[in-house]
Amino acid sequence: MKALLALADGTVFAGSSIGAVGEATGEVVFNTSMTGYQEILTDPSYHGEIVTMTYPQIGNTGINLEDVESSHPHLAGFVVKECCQQPSNWRSCQTLDAYLKEKGIVGIEGIDTRALVRHIRSRGAQTGIISSVDLDPARLIEKARQAPGLIGRDLIREVTTAAPYRWRETPWLLESGYGQQQEPARFRVVAYDFGIKRNILRLLAAAGCDLTVVPATTRAAEVLALRPDGVFLSNGPGDPAPLTYAQQAIAELLGKVPLFGICLGHQLLAIALGGSTYKLKFGHRGGNQPVRQQDSGRVEITSQNHGFAVAADSLPEEVRITHINLNDNTVEGLEHPRLAAFSVQYHPEASPGPHDARYLFGRFTALMENFRNNLNQGKLNA
Secondary structure, eight states, X not given: OEEEEEETTSOEEEEEEEEBXXXXXXEEEXXXXXXXXXXXXXXXXGBTEEEEEOSXXXXXXXXXXXXXXXXXXXXXXXXXXXXXXXXXXXXXXXXXXXXXXXXXXXXXXXXXXHHHHHHHHHHOOEEEEEESSOOOXXXXXXXXXXXXXXXXXXXXXXXXXXXXXXEOEEEEETTTEEXXXXXXXXEEEEEEESSOOHHXXXXXXXXXXXXXXXXXXXXXXXXXXXXXXXXXXXXXXXXXXXXXXXXXXXXXXXXXXXXEEETHHHHHXXXXXXXXXXXXXXXXXXXXXXXXXTTTOOEXXXXXXXXXXXXXXGSOTTOEEEEEETTTOOEEEEEEGGGTXXXXXXXXXXXXXXXXXXXXXXXXXXXXXXXXXXXXXXXXXX
Protein backbone atom coordinates (compact mmCIF):
# COMPACT_ATOMS: atom_id res chain seq x y z
CA MET A 1 0.00 0.00 0.00
CA LYS A 2 1.32 3.41 -0.95
CA ALA A 3 2.05 6.04 1.72
CA LEU A 4 3.34 9.61 1.74
CA LEU A 5 5.41 11.63 4.20
CA ALA A 6 4.84 15.37 3.82
CA LEU A 7 6.76 18.10 5.67
CA ALA A 8 5.51 21.56 6.57
CA ASP A 9 8.04 23.17 4.22
CA GLY A 10 6.41 21.43 1.24
CA THR A 11 8.80 18.50 0.82
CA VAL A 12 7.08 15.16 0.09
CA PHE A 13 8.49 11.62 0.16
CA ALA A 14 6.66 8.64 -1.37
CA GLY A 15 6.96 5.13 0.00
CA SER A 16 4.99 2.13 1.22
CA SER A 17 2.82 1.78 4.32
CA ILE A 18 3.98 -0.21 7.33
CA GLY A 19 2.16 -0.61 10.59
CA ALA A 20 -1.36 0.75 10.99
CA VAL A 21 -3.30 2.24 8.10
CA GLY A 22 -4.12 5.88 8.75
CA GLU A 23 -2.52 9.28 9.34
CA ALA A 24 -0.12 10.58 11.98
CA THR A 25 1.24 14.07 12.57
CA GLY A 26 4.21 15.11 14.68
CA GLU A 27 7.63 16.73 14.60
CA VAL A 28 9.84 14.77 12.21
CA VAL A 29 13.18 13.87 13.83
CA PHE A 30 15.90 11.28 13.29
CA ASN A 31 17.76 8.74 15.42
CA THR A 32 21.22 7.46 14.43
CA SER A 33 21.15 4.22 16.45
CA MET A 34 21.82 1.05 14.45
CA THR A 35 19.54 -1.01 16.67
CA GLY A 36 17.45 -0.57 19.81
CA TYR A 37 14.34 0.35 17.81
CA GLN A 38 12.05 -1.43 20.28
CA GLU A 39 13.29 0.71 23.19
CA ILE A 40 12.96 3.80 20.99
CA LEU A 41 9.37 2.94 20.08
CA THR A 42 8.40 2.63 23.76
CA ASP A 43 10.36 5.59 25.14
CA PRO A 44 7.81 8.21 26.30
CA SER A 45 10.28 10.98 25.41
CA TYR A 46 9.32 10.47 21.74
CA HIS A 47 5.68 11.37 22.39
CA GLY A 48 4.54 13.78 19.68
CA GLU A 49 7.35 12.91 17.26
CA ILE A 50 7.65 11.04 13.96
CA VAL A 51 10.95 9.18 14.32
CA THR A 52 13.19 8.42 11.34
CA MET A 53 15.82 5.70 11.75
CA THR A 54 19.02 6.45 9.82
CA TYR A 55 20.21 2.82 9.74
CA PRO A 56 18.89 1.36 6.48
CA GLN A 57 17.29 -1.89 7.70
CA ILE A 58 15.19 -1.90 10.85
CA GLY A 59 13.37 -4.85 12.41
CA ASN A 60 16.13 -7.44 11.90
CA THR A 61 15.74 -8.88 15.41
CA GLY A 62 11.95 -8.63 15.52
CA ILE A 63 10.01 -7.72 18.64
CA ASN A 64 10.27 -9.44 22.01
CA LEU A 65 8.31 -9.11 25.25
CA GLU A 66 11.17 -7.72 27.34
CA ASP A 67 12.95 -4.81 25.61
CA VAL A 68 10.33 -2.18 26.38
CA GLU A 69 10.73 1.13 28.22
CA SER A 70 7.05 1.68 29.01
CA SER A 71 3.70 -0.07 28.65
CA HIS A 72 3.22 0.86 24.97
CA PRO A 73 4.71 2.86 22.07
CA HIS A 74 4.54 6.64 22.45
CA LEU A 75 5.85 8.08 19.18
CA ALA A 76 3.45 9.48 16.62
CA GLY A 77 4.87 7.70 13.57
CA PHE A 78 7.84 5.65 12.35
CA VAL A 79 9.99 6.07 9.22
CA VAL A 80 12.49 3.48 7.94
CA LYS A 81 14.33 2.74 4.73
CA GLU A 82 13.47 -0.98 4.88
CA CYS A 83 11.32 -2.84 7.39
CA CYS A 84 12.61 -6.40 7.80
CA GLN A 85 9.84 -8.99 7.37
CA GLN A 86 11.94 -12.03 8.30
CA PRO A 87 13.58 -11.26 11.65
CA SER A 88 16.06 -13.61 13.28
CA ASN A 89 16.52 -13.62 17.05
CA TRP A 90 15.93 -16.24 19.75
CA ARG A 91 13.65 -13.90 21.70
CA SER A 92 11.62 -12.60 18.74
CA CYS A 93 7.87 -13.22 18.91
CA GLN A 94 6.61 -11.02 16.04
CA THR A 95 7.77 -8.75 13.24
CA LEU A 96 8.16 -5.00 13.62
CA ASP A 97 5.39 -4.46 11.05
CA ALA A 98 2.97 -6.68 13.00
CA TYR A 99 3.84 -4.89 16.24
CA LEU A 100 3.21 -1.45 14.72
CA LYS A 101 -0.15 -2.67 13.38
CA GLU A 102 -1.10 -4.13 16.76
CA LYS A 103 -0.22 -0.89 18.59
CA GLY A 104 -1.82 1.44 16.05
CA ILE A 105 1.40 3.16 14.96
CA VAL A 106 1.41 4.55 11.40
CA GLY A 107 4.68 4.06 9.52
CA ILE A 108 6.31 4.36 6.11
CA GLU A 109 9.19 2.51 4.43
CA GLY A 110 10.94 2.70 1.09
CA ILE A 111 11.79 6.40 1.16
CA ASP A 112 15.29 7.82 0.88
CA THR A 113 15.94 8.27 4.61
CA ARG A 114 19.41 9.66 3.90
CA ALA A 115 17.88 12.50 1.86
CA LEU A 116 15.26 13.08 4.58
CA VAL A 117 17.90 13.31 7.33
CA ARG A 118 20.09 15.66 5.27
CA HIS A 119 17.00 17.81 4.72
CA ILE A 120 16.23 17.93 8.46
CA ARG A 121 19.85 18.76 9.26
CA SER A 122 19.85 21.69 6.84
CA ARG A 123 16.29 22.96 7.34
CA GLY A 124 15.70 21.87 10.94
CA ALA A 125 13.18 19.55 12.58
CA GLN A 126 9.63 20.45 11.57
CA THR A 127 6.10 19.14 11.68
CA GLY A 128 5.11 16.49 9.20
CA ILE A 129 2.47 13.90 8.43
CA ILE A 130 2.51 10.25 7.34
CA SER A 131 -0.61 9.09 5.52
CA SER A 132 -1.73 5.91 3.81
CA VAL A 133 -5.35 7.10 3.45
CA ASP A 134 -4.92 10.54 1.86
CA LEU A 135 -2.40 10.57 -0.97
CA ASP A 136 -2.91 14.14 -2.11
CA PRO A 137 0.42 15.95 -1.54
CA ALA A 138 -1.07 19.45 -1.35
CA ARG A 139 -3.63 18.45 1.29
CA LEU A 140 -0.98 16.66 3.34
CA ILE A 141 1.39 19.63 3.25
CA GLU A 142 -1.40 21.85 4.56
CA LYS A 143 -2.19 19.33 7.32
CA ALA A 144 1.49 19.29 8.29
CA ARG A 145 1.52 23.09 8.47
CA GLN A 146 -1.57 23.08 10.71
CA ALA A 147 -0.21 20.40 13.07
CA PRO A 148 1.03 21.67 16.45
CA GLY A 149 4.78 21.83 17.05
CA LEU A 150 6.59 21.04 20.29
CA ILE A 151 7.33 24.57 21.52
CA GLY A 152 5.06 25.70 24.32
CA ARG A 153 3.13 22.39 24.66
CA ASP A 154 2.78 20.45 27.90
CA LEU A 155 3.26 16.86 26.75
CA ILE A 156 4.17 15.27 30.07
CA ARG A 157 0.57 15.34 31.29
CA GLU A 158 -0.11 12.89 28.43
CA VAL A 159 2.54 10.37 29.47
CA THR A 160 2.89 10.61 33.27
CA THR A 161 1.44 8.04 35.64
CA ALA A 162 -2.04 8.71 36.98
CA ALA A 163 -1.15 7.57 40.51
CA PRO A 164 1.97 6.79 42.59
CA TYR A 165 3.41 3.27 42.44
CA ARG A 166 6.34 1.28 43.83
CA TRP A 167 9.14 -0.24 41.72
CA ARG A 168 11.39 -3.23 42.54
CA GLU A 169 12.46 -4.67 39.16
CA THR A 170 16.23 -4.79 38.47
CA PRO A 171 18.19 -4.96 35.17
CA TRP A 172 17.99 -7.83 32.70
CA LEU A 173 20.52 -10.66 32.85
CA LEU A 174 21.13 -13.21 30.09
CA GLU A 175 20.80 -16.12 32.50
CA SER A 176 17.63 -15.04 34.30
CA GLY A 177 15.97 -12.04 32.63
CA TYR A 178 14.75 -9.21 34.85
CA GLY A 179 15.22 -9.60 38.59
CA GLN A 180 13.68 -8.22 41.77
CA GLN A 181 15.32 -6.30 44.59
CA GLN A 182 16.57 -8.79 47.15
CA GLU A 183 18.75 -6.78 49.51
CA PRO A 184 17.16 -4.22 51.85
CA ALA A 185 17.15 -0.81 50.17
CA ARG A 186 19.62 1.73 51.59
CA PHE A 187 17.83 4.84 50.31
CA ARG A 188 14.24 5.97 49.98
CA VAL A 189 13.88 7.73 46.61
CA VAL A 190 10.92 9.51 45.05
CA ALA A 191 11.05 9.54 41.24
CA TYR A 192 9.08 12.14 39.31
CA ASP A 193 7.50 10.57 36.23
CA PHE A 194 7.78 13.10 33.41
CA GLY A 195 7.82 10.15 30.97
CA ILE A 196 10.23 7.89 32.82
CA LYS A 197 12.03 4.98 31.17
CA ARG A 198 11.90 1.64 32.95
CA ASN A 199 15.63 1.03 32.71
CA ILE A 200 16.27 4.12 34.82
CA LEU A 201 14.08 2.62 37.53
CA ARG A 202 15.81 -0.74 37.20
CA LEU A 203 19.24 0.81 37.69
CA LEU A 204 18.08 2.90 40.65
CA ALA A 205 16.63 -0.25 42.21
CA ALA A 206 19.89 -2.10 41.60
CA ALA A 207 21.75 0.78 43.28
CA GLY A 208 19.82 0.15 46.49
CA CYS A 209 16.93 2.60 46.16
CA ASP A 210 13.45 1.96 47.55
CA LEU A 211 11.49 3.65 44.76
CA THR A 212 8.16 5.44 44.76
CA VAL A 213 7.21 6.87 41.36
CA VAL A 214 4.87 9.87 41.48
CA PRO A 215 2.90 11.85 38.88
CA ALA A 216 4.51 14.88 37.27
CA THR A 217 2.10 17.25 39.03
CA THR A 218 2.99 16.08 42.55
CA ARG A 219 3.70 19.07 44.83
CA ALA A 220 6.98 19.41 46.73
CA ALA A 221 5.19 19.16 50.08
CA GLU A 222 3.71 15.80 49.08
CA VAL A 223 7.17 14.54 48.08
CA LEU A 224 8.77 15.71 51.32
CA ALA A 225 5.97 14.03 53.30
CA LEU A 226 7.32 10.70 52.00
CA ARG A 227 10.63 11.50 53.77
CA PRO A 228 12.89 10.64 50.83
CA ASP A 229 16.67 10.45 50.95
CA GLY A 230 16.71 11.74 47.38
CA VAL A 231 14.48 12.81 44.50
CA PHE A 232 14.95 11.76 40.89
CA LEU A 233 13.80 13.97 37.99
CA SER A 234 13.06 11.85 34.94
CA ASN A 235 13.29 12.17 31.19
CA GLY A 236 10.21 13.13 29.21
CA PRO A 237 8.92 14.64 25.97
CA GLY A 238 8.85 18.14 24.58
CA ASP A 239 9.53 21.65 25.81
CA PRO A 240 10.46 22.21 29.49
CA ALA A 241 9.52 25.91 29.47
CA PRO A 242 5.73 25.59 29.92
CA LEU A 243 6.04 23.06 32.78
CA THR A 244 5.82 25.70 35.50
CA TYR A 245 4.30 23.35 38.09
CA ALA A 246 7.30 21.02 37.81
CA GLN A 247 9.77 23.91 37.91
CA GLN A 248 8.13 25.26 41.07
CA ALA A 249 8.18 21.87 42.81
CA ILE A 250 11.86 21.39 42.01
CA ALA A 251 12.70 24.90 43.25
CA GLU A 252 10.96 24.11 46.54
CA LEU A 253 12.93 20.86 46.92
CA LEU A 254 16.34 22.42 46.28
CA GLY A 255 18.56 22.23 49.34
CA LYS A 256 16.09 20.08 51.27
CA VAL A 257 16.92 16.77 49.59
CA PRO A 258 19.51 15.61 47.00
CA LEU A 259 18.31 15.85 43.38
CA PHE A 260 19.40 13.93 40.28
CA GLY A 261 17.94 14.76 36.86
CA ILE A 262 18.18 13.14 33.43
CA CYS A 263 17.23 14.73 30.08
CA LEU A 264 14.00 16.71 30.65
CA GLY A 265 14.73 16.48 34.38
CA HIS A 266 18.10 18.14 33.68
CA GLN A 267 16.41 20.99 31.81
CA LEU A 268 13.78 21.48 34.53
CA LEU A 269 16.48 21.56 37.21
CA ALA A 270 18.37 24.20 35.23
CA ILE A 271 15.25 26.37 34.99
CA ALA A 272 14.54 25.92 38.72
CA LEU A 273 18.10 27.10 39.41
CA GLY A 274 17.53 30.27 37.38
CA GLY A 275 18.60 29.17 33.90
CA SER A 276 16.73 28.88 30.62
CA THR A 277 16.45 26.52 27.65
CA TYR A 278 16.18 26.81 23.87
CA LYS A 279 15.20 24.56 20.97
CA LEU A 280 17.97 22.86 19.01
CA LYS A 281 17.90 22.93 15.22
CA PHE A 282 17.46 19.15 14.89
CA GLY A 283 18.25 17.76 18.32
CA HIS A 284 20.45 14.92 19.53
CA ARG A 285 19.01 11.42 19.11
CA GLY A 286 21.15 8.32 18.94
CA GLY A 287 23.62 6.11 20.78
CA ASN A 288 26.95 7.64 19.73
CA GLN A 289 27.11 11.21 21.10
CA PRO A 290 30.56 12.12 22.56
CA VAL A 291 30.45 13.98 25.87
CA ARG A 292 33.45 15.32 27.83
CA GLN A 293 33.65 15.49 31.60
CA GLN A 294 34.98 18.96 32.33
CA ASP A 295 36.96 17.99 35.45
CA SER A 296 38.75 14.88 34.21
CA GLY A 297 38.71 15.40 30.45
CA ARG A 298 37.33 11.86 30.10
CA VAL A 299 35.07 11.33 27.09
CA GLU A 300 31.93 9.23 27.31
CA ILE A 301 29.98 7.88 24.34
CA THR A 302 26.39 8.48 25.29
CA SER A 303 22.79 7.73 24.38
CA GLN A 304 20.73 10.87 23.78
CA ASN A 305 17.20 11.91 22.91
CA HIS A 306 16.34 15.59 23.21
CA GLY A 307 15.30 18.54 21.07
CA PHE A 308 15.93 21.28 23.66
CA ALA A 309 19.07 22.29 25.55
CA VAL A 310 20.14 24.40 28.52
CA ALA A 311 21.55 27.83 27.65
CA ALA A 312 25.04 27.91 29.18
CA ASP A 313 25.11 31.68 29.59
CA SER A 314 21.81 31.66 31.50
CA LEU A 315 23.09 29.66 34.47
CA PRO A 316 23.86 31.42 37.77
CA GLU A 317 27.46 31.60 38.97
CA GLU A 318 27.04 28.89 41.60
CA VAL A 319 25.96 26.35 38.98
CA ARG A 320 28.88 24.40 37.47
CA ILE A 321 28.76 22.98 33.95
CA THR A 322 30.15 19.46 34.36
CA HIS A 323 29.74 17.93 30.88
CA ILE A 324 29.93 19.31 27.33
CA ASN A 325 28.83 17.78 24.02
CA LEU A 326 31.89 17.56 21.75
CA ASN A 327 29.82 17.83 18.56
CA ASP A 328 28.29 21.24 19.25
CA ASN A 329 29.52 22.33 22.71
CA THR A 330 26.04 22.26 24.22
CA VAL A 331 25.56 21.74 27.97
CA GLU A 332 25.37 18.03 28.85
CA GLY A 333 25.64 18.19 32.63
CA LEU A 334 25.52 20.57 35.58
CA GLU A 335 25.69 20.61 39.36
CA HIS A 336 24.99 22.89 42.30
CA PRO A 337 27.26 21.52 45.06
CA ARG A 338 25.80 23.58 47.90
CA LEU A 339 22.25 22.50 47.10
CA ALA A 340 23.20 18.83 46.49
CA ALA A 341 21.76 18.78 42.97
CA PHE A 342 23.18 17.50 39.68
CA SER A 343 21.91 16.42 36.28
CA VAL A 344 22.87 15.26 32.81
CA GLN A 345 21.26 15.90 29.45
CA TYR A 346 22.07 12.43 28.11
CA HIS A 347 20.83 8.97 29.15
CA PRO A 348 23.21 7.04 31.44
CA GLU A 349 20.72 4.16 31.58
CA ALA A 350 21.19 3.74 27.77
CA SER A 351 18.57 1.20 26.64
CA PRO A 352 19.54 1.42 23.89
CA GLY A 353 23.13 2.56 23.84
CA PRO A 354 26.53 2.41 25.57
CA HIS A 355 27.03 1.98 29.32
CA ASP A 356 29.84 4.54 29.77
CA ALA A 357 27.84 6.74 32.15
CA ARG A 358 26.27 4.25 34.55
CA TYR A 359 28.60 5.56 37.26
CA LEU A 360 26.15 8.44 37.68
CA PHE A 361 23.72 6.21 39.59
CA GLY A 362 26.53 5.53 42.06
CA ARG A 363 27.19 9.25 42.24
CA PHE A 364 23.54 9.77 43.23
CA THR A 365 23.71 7.21 46.04
CA ALA A 366 26.99 8.72 47.25
CA LEU A 367 25.39 12.16 47.28
CA MET A 368 22.47 10.85 49.32
CA GLU A 369 24.84 9.13 51.77
CA ASN A 370 26.88 12.29 52.21
CA PHE A 371 23.76 14.46 52.64
CA ARG A 372 22.41 12.05 55.25
CA ASN A 373 25.70 12.02 57.15
CA ASN A 374 25.91 15.81 57.13
CA LEU A 375 22.32 16.04 58.31
CA ASN A 376 22.98 13.63 61.15
CA GLN A 377 26.16 15.48 62.07
CA GLY A 378 24.22 18.72 62.15
CA LYS A 379 21.70 17.18 64.52
CA LEU A 380 24.51 15.92 66.74
CA ASN A 381 26.07 19.37 66.88
CA ALA A 382 22.76 21.08 67.57
